[in-house]
Amino acid sequence: DAMVIQNPRYQVTQFGKPVTLSCSQTLNHNVMYWYQQKSSQAPKLLFHYYDKDFNNEADTPDNFQSRRPNTSFCFLDIRSPGLGDAAMYLCATSRGRDQPQHFGDGTRLSIL
């Protein structure tokens, strides 16, 4: 009965080859977030959607884009992955911005 589902758990891509990570939720939450977490570091917010309203963090590289076609799904697109983009990518949802966030299992991205 997973509520925030990230696919795949592990993703390998080549340097410079676009990759898309997906996240879906069964909670019907308004807000969806994408975090990047590098080894032994804290998660870092990349951006979030409040419904269809996209909010980008100021220091998120242009290489990272996101789409939310409907309430349930949110995608993270990395246009030209570099070696420094290898990380765990966490998706989270919350009912509102003031509500606790529920995390998925994450997708570990490796760059060859």
Added chain:
Amino acid sequence: AQTVTQSQPEMSVQEAETVTLSCTYDTSESDYYLFWYKQPPSRQMILVIRQEAYKQQNATENRFSVNFQKAAKSFSLKISDSQLGDAAMYFCAYRASGNTPLVFGKGTRLSVIA
């Protein structure tokens, strides 16, 4: 800018004993929320406990409790009767009210010794 500091990169505790994880934060806001998240190895991050800054009473969830000292900007987590399943990375996090991001500390890795 708000910052969250966890000064203990690693901690260990004997099974059934009590351990306290430290967290301090820096903010000029008066209305905010504090959280402790648990991230077991290769598993999802889950919310352990949440504290609203306007509440003076310390939050408690079963074996988990916090010591919230607003004036000192301190928010420590106490785990009582530690269990093997408590072994994880613990992140302290802060969020101001409104449309603001969750700011995490660097985490404390807790080991539980049988």
